Amino acid sequence: xxxxxxxxxxxxxxxxxxxxxxxxxxxxxxxxxxxxxxxxxxxxxxxxxxxxxxxxxxxxxxxxxxxxxxxxxxxxxxxxxxxxxxxxxxxxxxxxxxxxxxxxxxxxxxxxxxxxxxxxxxxxxxxxxxxxxxxxxxxxxxxxxxxxxxxxxxxxxxxxxxxxxxxxxxxxxxxxxxxxxxxxxxxxxxxxxxxxxxxxxxxxxxxxxxxxxxxxxxxxxxxxxxxxxxxxxxxxxxxxxxxxxxxxxxxxxxxxxxxxxxxxxxxxxxxxxxxxxxxxxxxxxxxxxxxxxxxxxxxxxxxxxxxxxxxxxxxxxxxxxxxxxxxxxxxxxxxxxxxxxxxxxxxxxxxxxxxxxxxxxxxxxxxxxxxxxxxxxxxxxxxxxxxxxxxxxxxxxxxxxxxxxxxxxxxxxxxxxxxxxxxxxxxxxxxxxxxxxxx
Amino acid sequence: xxxxxxxxxxxxxxxxxxxxxxxxxxxxxxxxxxxxxxxxxxxxxxxxxxxxxxxxxxxxxxxxxxxxxxxxxxxxxxxxxxxxxxxxxxxxxxxxxxxxxxxxxxxxxxxxxxxxxxxxxxxxxxxxxxxxxxxxxxxxxxxxxxxxxxxxxxxxxxxxxxxxxxxxxxxxxxxxxxxxxxxxxxxxxxxxxxxxxxxxxxxxxxxxxxxxxxxxxxxxxxxxxxxxxxxxxxxxxxxxxxxxxxxxxxxxxxxxxxxxxxxxxxxxxxxxxxxxxxxxxxxxxxxxxxxxxxxxxxxxxxxxxxxxxxxxxxxxxxxxxxxxxxxxxxxxxxxxxxxxxxxxxxxxxxxxxxxxxxxxxxxxxxxxxxxxxxxxxxxxxxxxxxxxxxxxxxxxxxxxxxxxxxxxxxxxxxxxxxxxxxxxxxxxxxxxxxxxxxx
Numbered sequence: 001x002x003x004x005x006x007x008x009x010x011x012x013x014x015x016x017x018x019x020x021x022x023x024x025x026x027x028x029x030x031x032x033x034x035x036x037x038x039x040x041x042x043x044x045x046x047x048x049x050x051x052x053x054x055x056x057x058x059x060x061x062x063x064x065x066x067x068x069x070x071x072x073x074x075x076x077x078x079x080x081x082x083x084x085x086x087x088x089x090x091x092x093x094x095x096x097x098x099x100x101x102x103x104x105x106x107x108x109x110x111x112x113x114x115x116x117x118x119x120x121x122x123x124x125x126x127x128x129x130x131x132x133x134x135x136x137x138x139x140x141x142x143x144x145x146x147x148x149x150x151x152x153x154x155x156x157x158x159x160x161x162x163x164x165x166x167x168x169x170x171x172x173x174x175x176x177x178x179x180x181x182x183x184x185x186x187x188x189x190x191x192x193x194x195x196x197x198x199x200x201x202x203x204x205x206x207x208x209x210x211x212x213x214x215x216x217x218x219x220x221x222x223x224x225x226x227x228x229x230x231x232x233x234x235x236x237x238x239x240x241x242x243x244x245x246x247x248x249x250x251x252x253x254x255x256x257x258x259x260x261x262x263x264x265x266x267x268x269x270x271x272x273x274x275x276x277x278x279x280x281x282x283x284x285x286x287x288x289x290x291x292x293x294x295x296x297x298x299x300x301x302x303x304x305x306x307x308x309x310x311x312x313x314x315x316x317x318x319x320x321x322x323x324x325x326x327x328x329x330x331x332x333x334x335x336x337x338x339x340x341x342x343x344x345x346x347x348x349x350x351x352x353x354x355x356x357x358x359x360x361x362x363x364x365x366x367x368x369x370x371x372x373x374x375x376x377x378x379x380x381x382x383x384x385x386x387x388x389x390x391x392x393x394x395x396x397x398x399x400x401x402x403x404x405x406x407x408x409x410x411x412x413x414x415x416x417x418x419x420x421x422x423x424x425x426x427x428x429x430x431x432x433x434x435x436x437x438x439x
Numbered sequence: 440x441x442x443x444x445x446x447x448x449x450x451x452x453x454x455x456x457x458x459x460x461x462x463x464x465x466x467x468x469x470x471x472x473x474x475x476x477x478x479x480x481x482x483x484x485x486x487x488x489x490x491x492x493x494x495x496x497x498x499x500x501x502x503x504x505x506x507x508x509x510x511x512x513x514x515x516x517x518x519x520x521x522x523x524x525x526x527x528x529x530x531x532x533x534x535x536x537x538x539x540x541x542x543x544x545x546x547x548x549x550x551x552x553x554x555x556x557x558x559x560x561x562x563x564x565x566x567x568x569x570x571x572x573x574x575x576x577x578x579x580x581x582x583x584x585x586x587x588x589x590x591x592x593x594x595x596x597x598x599x600x601x602x603x604x605x606x607x608x609x610x611x612x613x614x615x616x617x618x619x620x621x622x623x624x625x626x627x628x629x630x631x632x633x634x635x636x637x638x639x640x641x642x643x644x645x646x647x648x649x650x651x652x653x654x655x656x657x658x659x660x661x662x663x664x665x666x667x668x669x670x671x672x673x674x675x676x677x678x679x680x681x682x683x684x685x686x687x688x689x690x691x692x693x694x695x696x697x698x699x700x701x702x703x704x705x706x707x708x709x710x711x712x713x714x715x716x717x718x719x720x721x722x723x724x725x726x727x728x729x730x731x732x733x734x735x736x737x738x739x740x741x742x743x744x745x746x747x748x749x750x751x752x753x754x755x756x757x758x759x760x761x762x763x764x765x766x767x768x769x770x771x772x773x774x775x776x777x778x779x780x781x782x783x784x785x786x787x788x789x790x791x792x793x794x795x796x797x798x799x800x801x802x803x804x805x806x807x808x809x810x811x812x813x814x815x816x817x818x819x820x821x822x823x824x825x826x827x828x829x830x831x832x833x834x835x836x837x838x839x840x841x842x843x844x845x846x847x848x849x850x851x852x853x854x855x856x857x858x859x860x861x862x863x864x865x866x867x868x869x870x871x872x873x874x875x876x877x878x
Contacts (some may be wrong), residue, residue, distance in 0.1 A: 003678060020678045022839055039678075040598065040646035041871045055852055065839040102810050104839045129835040132644035141645070145601040149591065159479065162584040164670045164850075166869045167606070167653050168619075170876035180607075181622045182630065185659065191621065198869060201878070205571035207479035214606050214652065220624065231603045239442060239478075307789070371541055392878040396568040399543045400461055400504040411603075430605045430637060436623055439610035439640070439831040 005348060007041035010091050012268050013075045019044070020069045020101065022133065023062055025113045033059040035071065036113070038133075045077075046070060048095045055098035063104040065097065065112060065133070071097040073109040103413075121423055127437050128430060139268035143261060148212055150260035151233050153413075154253050157355040160208040160235060165198035167191060167214065171389055180218045191216035191224075194408055196341070199236040201371060201396045204403045210235040212411075220434050224423040225361055226414060227407035229432045238407030243343065243352040243368035246405040247284065247329055250356065250364060254327075262417065272419040277326040281321055282356070290315045306337045330355045331365075340356040341376065342385040343368035343405070352405075359417040366407030373397040423425055440509060444620050446480035448530050450515045458483070458532065459508045459540065461572065464500055464552045475552070476509065477572075483527040484516075485509060487534045492749055494537035504551060504572070506541040521864070546806040560862055567869060567878050572600050578707035579866055582700060583854050589699035590850075591673050599647040599674060605635030606630060606653065610828055619657045619702075630655035633847055638675035638836045639808060642843045651850075659873050663862040664671040664748075664852060668871045675845030682807035683781065684790040685844040686768055688725065689795065689803060693716035693766075700857065711858040716765040722758055722796070723768040731756045745776045750868055752799040769794045772806075779822040780815065782807035782844070791844070798856040805846025812836040 001018040009017065013425045021039035028034075035057060048059040057068075062068070072095040111115060118123070118200060124131050131137050145225045152162060164406065167181060180191040196209050202209035205411040215232045235253070240246060255278075262269070262276040269276060272343040285293075298314045307315065319328035332350040335342065343352040353367030370376045376397055380387045387394065412427040425431040430439060440457040448456065460478035467473075467620055472487040472495065482518040487498040501507070511534040549556060556563070563570050570576050572729065572731040581809075591601060607621060608629045620628040634650050641648035654671045674692070679685060690707045694717075699844045701708070701715040708715060724732075729746060733739040737753045746769065758767035774781065792806025807814045826833065851866040864870040869878060 001859060007845050020841065065819075067839040067841045101842060102836075102840050105812055106839050108838060129640040129643055130838055132640070138644060141600065141602065146602075147594065148601060148603070152588065152591070156588065161580065163580065163868055164583075164653070167872050168668055168669055168865075168876065175670045184876065185657070189876055195664050201568040201571070202868075204568055205577060214603070217605070218624070228606055229607055304783070309679070373544055395566075395878060398543075398545060398568055399547060400506040401541050402459065402506045428605075429602055429641075430604075431784060432607050435608065437623065437628055438832060 003069075004044045004126045005041040006037065006039045006044045006088060008073050009044050009088050009093065013016060013076055013091060014074065016071065016073050016094070017310040018069065021040075021067070022050040023064050023066045023068060023104075026062060028345065035059065035062070037068070042087055045092040046072070046090050046095050047075075048098065049077065052096060052098075055420045058098050058100060059095075064108055065104040065130075066100055070095050087402050096303065101224070113350075121279040121425060124168055124434065125425060125431065127155050132299055132429075136271050137426075139265075139271050140415060140419060140421070141429065142268050143419065144411070144427060146261050146265050147229070147257060147411055147414055148233070151253065152210070152212060153211040153260070154256035155208075156237060158208070158252070159248070159397050160237070162201070163199070163202050163206070163207045163211050164213060165192070165195045165202075165211060167216070178375045180216050185301045188375060191219060194232060195234050197341075197396075199234055199406060200341075200393075200401075200404065202387060203238040203406075204396050204399075204401050205237050207238040207402070208236070215408075222434065225309075225416070225431055226422055227240040227412070227431050228386050230428065231411045233409040233411050234406065236404060237319055238404040240368065240405050243354065243366075243405050245280075245283060245367055246368065247331075247356075250366065250407055250409075251279060251282055254275070258418075259416075269419075272421075274419050276418060279327065282327040282329055283323045283325055283356075284331055286332045286350075287330045287334075288332070290330050291316055305334055309361070312357050312362060316357050316360045319357075328357050334380075335381075336366070340385060342381045343370050344379075348410050356407075356409075358392070358414070363413045363417070364409040366405065366408050368403070368405035371397065371403050374399075442508075445476065445478045445483045445527060447683060448513050448527050448532065450518065450662070452515055452530060453513065455510065455512050456532070457510050459506065460506070462503050462543075464503060464507045464598060465498070465501060465625075465789060467499065467509045469529070474501070476507070480527055483662040484531040485534050486514075487537065490502050491535060492535075494534050495684070497537050497539060498534075501539070503547055504543040505539055508538050508540055510536040510708065524620050537566055542705075543619050560864060564599075564864060564870065565566040566731060566877065569824070571868075577584075577709050578704075578710050579854060579858060579860070580868065581707050582704045582858065583850070583866060585700050585704050586850055586853055587670070587672070588695060589649060589650070589696040590692065593695035594647075594649040597647070597688070597691070599649045600641070600645045602638070602641050602650050604631070604634045604641075604649045604650060606655070607829070609831075617657045632671050633654055633671065635778075635847075636835075637728050638673055638833045638845060639780075639832075639840075639843065642675050642677040642845075643838075644834050644838050646677040646841070647675070654847075662748075663871065666854070666863055666867055666870050666872055668852070669867065670850045672848040672850050673704065673845065674841060677841040677843040679807065679844050682770075682793065682805075682844050685805055685807065685846060686721075686793060686795075688768075689805065689846055689848075690721055696853075697857075707752055708858075709724070711860075713858050715857060721768055722765040722792075723770055725771045725774075726769045729769050732757055736863075744773055748800070751801060754797050755799045758796075765798050767796050769796065774821075779818045779824060780808045781819075782809050795846075795848075797853070800852060800856065802852045802856070803846045803848040805844065807842070808844050810840040812840075839849035 003018050021037045024036040024038040026035045031050045035046040036043045072093040182189045211234045222422035270418045293301045319325045331354045333353045345352050355362045415427040417425045460476045463475040463477040465474045475482045511532040561618045623626045650673045654687035730741045746849040758764045770793045773794045778789045784791050794801045855863045856868040
């Protein structure tokens with residue numbers, strides 16, 4: 001007999017079927033043993049009666065999370081016991097045969113079957129391969145998969161080409177000390193902090209490119225919104241008329257992503273009582289204006305140069321109040337806080353760049369880039385870097401480079417903020433931080 | 440006026456339009472200057488007459504690969520001069536205005552506009568951001584993008600969940616010395632050689648997972664089919680009844696991918712006169728049988744244990760002759776040449792594993808894995824490894840793990856073999872080998 005999925009059982013009333021999955025819970029009612037069986041499609045109740053001796057013997061002692069295969073008949077549940085919280089609540093399986101495919105060797109250290117496990121982060125992550133089996137934790141990664149697939153879909157539709165760039169570099173991309181060093185055969189190399197240079201090279205060949213890939217940041221952060229390795233959603237587009245075009249494309253991209261998440265992940269969103277905002281025109285204000293608002297309306301002291309995490313949180317509050325928007329673009333960051341390749345604005349103290357904030361945190365950084373060779377060399381020098389270290393990068397600009405811009409977006413922060421999770425590490429399958437390299 | 444794409448020009452005869460792109464070639468016919476303009480959608484001929492003084496002055500001295508913006512009127516080409524090799528061969532643009540967005544500073548080191556550049560590999564890669572602009576080189580990455588997107592599409596349709604696993608590990612995954620070492624804050628770490636352990640953990644939570652991501656191999660290879668960083672197409676599936684299920688799923692996956700490539704990349708395939716094979720049932724023979732065939736039919740000496748690259752080439756020849764198949768599965772590799780997690784076959788000297796060969800090279804390695812905790816510990820010991828080094832991996836098997844298997848597939852090799860390219864580095868945007876970390 002061929003295995004069917006649990007979600008198919010309500011359509012098979014009266015039929016003999018075969019299921020496989022994990023024992024989610026077990027309740028021993030003297031003679032009757034009830035179990036919830038779980039597979040990738042959902043859960044269903046099994047009933048094992050004493051007359052099925054072999055099955056009953058196994059069921060009496062079985063541990064949660066054992067992997068089993070059962071054969072049985074799908075029955076309508078006797079009136080009144082329907083369980084409305086699951087799709088298969090109207091049926092149960094009268095088990096004829098039960099066999100163990102793989103046993104659970106020990107008592108579980110955490111209760112995987114709980115609606116909400118309510119564990120501290122360390123316990124959750126230390127028991128990662130178990131905690132991932134919990135329905136609510138599991139749901140995070142279904143939303144995550146939708147984030148990356150919808151991102152690729154919309155950009156492909158907008159004629160961006162998907163590229164994959166190397167993560168091993170011979171120089172530190174953007175200056176700074178936040179690099180992991182590798183021993184690369186007989187020399188040193190570095191892990192890519194972003195695909196920035198490669199996606200710009202991509203523009204010179206393909207006009208529009210995007211990349212979904214890991215980036216590595218050797219920052220000794222201990223915050224709820226940083227990890228040392230994450231998946232960046234990058235894009236870069238040529239022939240823009242201004243950096244507004246980049247923001248427009250980003251709005252369009254997010255609008256599609258959020259509509260897809262709403263459409264395809266409603267069950268997962270419901271587990272977190274999460275609301276997915278509709279993305280329309282996102283308010284855009286200059287960073288200096290934002291800093292003024294913080295001083296005037298929130299009585300917050302700022303350094304008048306950049307915004308700190310608390311400022312980001314407050315300006316999002318302000319945008320929600322003023323525009324009923326969960327998003328806000330801050331634009332025109334000072335040159336001093338942006339990388340050398342950022343296009344200066346009309347007032348060269350500032351740049352044609354932006355951050356996009358969502359529910360209190362920055363999820364995207366982007367802007368227009370300098371496309372003129374000589375201006376780029378000048379800017380490298382102005383940032384006290386050596387053009388010699390950027391020779392291979394500068395090659396891209398030697399033979400005709402269109403005006404262009406793009407962004408880098410943290411995929412995990414999007415999921416964190418949509419589901420309202422406390423720590424970004426909950427959205428990473430196997431997160432890496434200063435102390436954690438396991439599992 | 441809003442820029443349109445070059446591919447739209449045949450539908451705009453008689454209209455005034457704006458285009459932007461690169462100067463692909465220029466021909467100075469005394470008074471008339473002809474240029475081919477190139478954007479991401481194609482090429483079209485521009486005609487600049489002397490009466491358009493400003494445009495004519497610029498055009499007379501312009502270098503190839505300059506980025507320009509033009510306004511002009513779309514005209515039907517005078518009879519006889521239609522260029523059938525490009526889609527826009529029936530039209531040309533009578534230029535009214537021409538301005539340079541970004542100039543080409545120097546004579547080009549390579550002829551980007553050539554139909555086939557015919558460069559040696561070093562020159563091609565040393566001038567990577569330029570050589571990528573060549574139509575034929577460019578086409579490789581359109582096929583590449585189709586490989587990865589069609590892979591994701593079919594697996595999603597088959598209810599595999601896309602995951603992203605960490606590339607920084609605290610131990611060498613599968614033993615061996617082929618690891619790049621990282622300085623990770625105050626300790627050592629390693630770059631992932633494969634997502635093997637994480638996709639198995641994925642099975643225990645999601646049943647079916649796939650991953651598209653970089654893998655890093657510190658092998659000092661100097662061959663035409665190896666690079667030190669490549670994109671691996673991984674998948675892992677639970678509740679299989681045998682490793683044949685894995686091969687069946689792989690066949691299904693490749694059939695979809697190859698049909699999509701044929702459907703969506705015909706232009707690119709034509710540039711290489713490439714034939715995409717239809718994937719039907721792929722012949723499956725045991726490795727020992729393959730070695731016998733090599734000895735008998737090709738008079739090739741083998742070590743009776745494993746197959747070498749020449750053997751792979753010959754057995755593909757044989758499969759083509761005997762089954763008219765571009766693919767062949769070799770199965771039941773000896774335990775001695777497979778990693779410790781490979782499921783032994785009925786005869787424990789051999790394993791439930793396979794390689795898939797395509798046109799002379801291995802493109803996929805896969806098989807069933809051991810899912811029983813005790814057997815896995817035993818196998819680790821048998822492979823002279825220490826179970827203590829695998830504690831965190833073993834956790835996955837402690838609490839019920841279904842029978843499962845999967846594969847890892849080299850995305851670049853598929854493109855190389857479809858297009859008939861000599862060296863795999865041609866299929867990597869910015870390839871990394873023992874000597875090359877640039878650009």
